[in-house]
Amino acid sequence: MKRLTVPKIRAHKKDGSVDEPLVMLTAYTARTAQLLDAHCDILLVGDSLGQVIYGLPSTIPVTLDMMANHAAAVVRGSYHAVVVVDMPFGSYERSPEQAFESASRLLKDSGAAAVKLEGGAQMAETVRFLNERGIPVMGHVGLTPQAVNVLGGYMARGRSDAEADKIVSDAKALDEAGAFAIVVEGVVEPIAIDVTKAVSCPTIGIGASSQCDGQVLVTEDMLGMFERVPRFVKRYEDMASVISKAAETYASEVRSRTFPGEEQTYQPKT
Numbered sequence: 001m002k003r004l005t006v007p008k009i010r011a012h013k014k015d016g017s018v019d020e021p022l023v024m025l026t027a028y029t030a031r032t033a034q035l036l037d038a039h040c041d042i043l044l045v046g047d048s049l050g051q052v053i054y055g056l057p058s059t060i061p062v063t064l065d066m067m068a069n070h071a072a073a074v075v076r077g078s079y080h081a082v083v084v085v086d087m088p089f090g091s092y093e094r095s096p097e098q099a100f101e102s103a104s105r106l107l108k109d110s111g112a113a114a115v116k117l118e119g120g121a122q123m124a125e126t127v128r129f130l131n132e133r134g135i136p137v138m139g140h141v142g143l144t145p146q147a148v149n150v151l152g153g154y155m156a157r158g159r160s161d162a163e164a165d166k167i168v169s170d171a172k173a174l175d176e177a178g179a180f181a182i183v184v185e186g187v188v189e190p191i192a193i194d195v196t197k198a199v200s201c202p203t204i205g206i207g208a209s210s211q212c213d214g215q216v217l218v219t220e221d222m223l224g225m226f227e228r229v230p231r232f233v234k235r236y237e238d239m240a241s242v243i244s245k246a247a248e249t250y251a252s253e254v255r256s257r258t259f260p261g262e263e264q265t266y267q268p269k270t
């Protein structure tokens, strides 16, 4: 199977709608990427790895090195889905030139096909700059976690008319600048509908209703690795229990000398 391409993702939306929603999940490791690859159109190496993998309090401390290393692992573990890498906080906001330096490094080091960055109209010039120089960009509007210190938390966005209008105009600006898709995070359903109608590229929702052109979740959230998850997460498994139970059984077998048993033990040839 040949790997999907960015133009194919972009062309998924024709005449304002998609036949079938796009499927995106996060992946940070090669093995997870292998398991998700066949089921997804896009694997996102999200900067959510800050919390999920590194136990950081937010995505703010995530570095280009972290993103490049995990992106390389995900590319090695996949052969079908388009791999998109998040630009970490501080690596792209200053100027289109700064963004190009960071994005080109991410793609060179990993072999990923595209980057994602947060922000609206203020990032449009950067999106155009990168796209015209060979780096496809996915946008991200609504709840943008890298702005946590300005927003004061991770609440749903667009509850006032002014905020709603801004999210729609931000998405339009990114679309016009050439973004190939836009993540819409944490917005009420009417805004998801407005944004999806307003842009020619596919919208990919997270906490943004069923009305987007695709959906994304953080894989560990969807697998039930965490006790506390946002309301928009559906847990398809209870991996936290699976792992705790396995560790508990292993520990008790080691302590009672039931593990290793005969089957796991090498013996000299007789």
Ligand code: KIV
Pocket: 026, 044, 045, 046, 047, 048, 049, 086, 183, 206, 216, 217, 218
């Ligand atoms: O970092 C991430 O995982 C993301 C998705 C939730 C869209 O940006």
Ligand code: NA
Pocket: 046, 047, 048, 086
């Ligand atoms: Na992110």
